[in-house]
Amino acid sequence: MLRNSNGSIYFANDNGENSACLRGRKHWEKDIKKWQRLVSFVRNTNKFFHGTDEPSMYHMSYFNPMNLITLRFLTRIFFISNEFWDQIIVPLYSSSFLTIELNAVPAMIVQVIDDLIPLLDKPHMESWTIHSQDVFDKMTDSSKVSRRHHHNNNNNKNNNKKNMTIRNEVWGFKRYNNHKVVEIYRNPITKKYVIMTTNGKVNEEFDTIVFASNSKNAANAVKNQDYMLQKTILNGFRYTSETDRSFEIGYIHSDPSIFPAVHRKDLLKKFANYIEVCKNKGNDDQNNFKYINTFIISSWWPAINNTTNVGSGSTKHLEGNKNNNKNENAITSSSPRLVTYGLSEAESLTKIKNVVGTVENKWNHPHMSFSGLMLSMLMRFIQGKDDIYYCGSYATPANGHDLSLCSGICIAMAMGANYPFPENKDAYNDFLRLRRIMGI
Numbered sequence: 001m002l003r004n005s006n007g008s009i010y011f012a013n014d015n016g017e018n019s020a021c022l023r024g025r026k027h028w029e030k031d032i033k034k035w036q037r038l039v040s041f042v043r044n045t046n047k048f049f050h051g052t053d054e055p056s057m058y059h060m061s062y063f064n065p066m067n068l069i070t071l072r073f074l075t076r077i078f079f080i081s082n083e084f085w086d087q088i089i090v091p092l093y094s095s096s097f098l099t100i101e102l103n104a105v106p107a108m109i110v111q112v113i114d115d116l117i118p119l120l121d122k123p124h125m126e127s128w129t130i131h132s133q134d135v136f137d138k139m140t141d142s143s144k145v146s147r148r149h150h151h152n153n154n155n156n157k158n159n160n161k162k163n164m165t166i167r168n169e170v171w172g173f174k175r176y177n178n179h180k181v182v183e184i185y186r187n188p189i190t191k192k193y194v195i196m197t198t199n200g201k202v203n204e205e206f207d208t209i210v211f212a213s214n215s216k217n218a219a220n221a222v223k224n225q226d227y228m229l230q231k232t233i234l235n236g237f238r239y240t241s242e243t244d245r246s247f248e249i250g251y252i253h254s255d256p257s258i259f260p261a262v263h264r265k266d267l268l269k270k271f272a273n274y275i276e277v278c279k280n281k282g283n284d285d286q287n288n289f290k291y292i293n294t295f296i297i298s299s300w301w302p303a304i305n306n307t308t309n310v311g312s313g314s315t316k317h318l319e320g321n322k323n324n325n326k327n328e329n330a331i332t333s334s335s336p337r338l339v340t341y342g343l344s345e346a347e348s349l350t351k352i353k354n355v356v357g358t359v360e361n362k363w364n365h366p367h368m369s370f371s372g373l374m375l376s377m378l379m380r381f382i383q384g385k386d387d388i389y390y391c392g393s394y395a396t397p398a399n400g401h402d403l404s405l406c407s408g409i410c411i412a413m414a415m416g417a418n419y420p421f422p423e424n425k426d427a428y429n430d431f432l433r434l435r436r437i438m439g440i
């Protein structure tokens with residue numbers, strides 16, 4: 001749900017059942033039509049270059065001009081107003097890109113975004129029903145472990161060498177006392193990899209390294225001078241925390257009073273986000289807006305009620321609340337789980353009762369842009385080189401749980417694991433597409 005800077009409230013994604021829905025709003029009618037033309041233009045161009053209009057995040061063509069042309073540029077070609085961009089498109093889609101700086105976003109992505117979060121229709125969401133351990137179990141089922149050799153990667157010296165046995169326990173998480181990896185290098189005698197953490201040297205040595213962190217960490221950890229190509233590519237990625245700070249800190253709370261009273265019940269039950277567009281105070285530029293975005297996590301992720309962690313960034317729980325007494329501060333299993341972005345610390349204290357912690361999203365959301373897209377394509381030239389692999393969002397052509405997980409599966413399979421979901425044909429086809437893109 002959106003609240004514009006003039007106070008109008010819209011249910012984007014609504015079939016006209018609600019009086020406040022965006023559809024049919026006279027003020028936006030022309031822009032909505034132009035936007036729909038833009039989306040269908042991008043769909044047709046994508047279809048031409050991808051050879052299909054089958055919905056998938058994994059279609060990619062090097063020659064698609066929509067990779068190069070930005071969405072913002074296209075809105076100008078289609079005469080879409082700046083007001084529509086600032087008041088509808090940026091707030092609505094910044095929740096997915098985790099930045100309000102959308103000027104560099106390539107136009108080709110609008111097809112996927114429009115499928116996931118349509119401007120006028122209700123979105124359809126599906127979620128995993130299994131646990132991440134199930135994925136590891138299936139990949140490492142010893143009765144089926146593949147002895148597949150690496151294919152199609154000339155960089156990898158070990159293409160034919162391993163008759164690899166992957167044991168389930170290898171995939172367990174070793175956290176090394178929560179100390180971060182700062183460097184990897186080869187032991188000149190054993191030729192195996194040594195890992196240095198902030199706590200010093202790890203006692204074990206490894207045949208293969210898989211970086212599943214972020215590109216900055218990987219670039220810093222491969223210190224060897226021979227790794228210039230790796231470092232150049234990895235250092236090229238930009239993260240949203242470098243473009244703007246709107247989504248850097250989220251305030252975790254349970255205070256629904258930040259929603260308009262009349263829509264509070266609906267928001268808590270049915271909506272994923274409530275976004276307020278505000279004019280930036282003290283700024284004369286009419287187009288300079290600020291966006292306060294509350295993620296209503298408990299409305300779409302009921303399982304969150306069994307945990308105290310929110311988000312993929314680092315989570316800090318505040319020990320006491322400066323505003324409120326202890327009892328009100330506690331989040332119970334029936335409390336709404338909310339995370340609000342776009343506020344300064346001072347604003348969070350006045351606007352929200354019971355802030356219980358913060359979530360920090362630094363270096364975990366690559367900025368979607370043409371250069372990011374090209375760099376992820378270039379990753380194929382360094383994947384597996386010297387037995388070092390890279391997976392996670394930056395190693396894929398977009399950013400999301402599905403792509404990041406699938407990139408990890410691609411790497412695991414390059415190392416000999418099983419494909420875990422053969423029964424799901426769509427997922428398998430996406431896996432094949434990503435494996436082709438990653439060149440492993």
Ligand SMILES: Cc1cc2nc3c(=O)[nH]c(=O)nc-3n(C[C@H](O)[C@H](O)[C@H](O)COP(=O)(O)OP(=O)(O)OC[C@H]3O[C@@H](n4cnc5c(N)ncnc54)[C@H](O)[C@@H]3O)c2cc1C
Nearest residue numbers: 180181212213217311312361364392393399400401402404
């Ligand atoms: C607030 C938020 C909301 C999101 N919402 C969605 C959504 O609704 N749908 C969707 O598809 N995607 C969403 N995403 C994106 C999704 O979370 C990412 O695409 C995905 O989690 C990226 O996975 P990853 O494995 O690349 O990185 P991460 O999940 O960030 O994992 C990287 C890990 O590396 C660790 N690490 C970093 N440095 C080091 C080091 N030096 N040593 C050791 N470990 C290190 C980190 O602690 C972290 O655990 C969201 C992201 C955020 C931040």
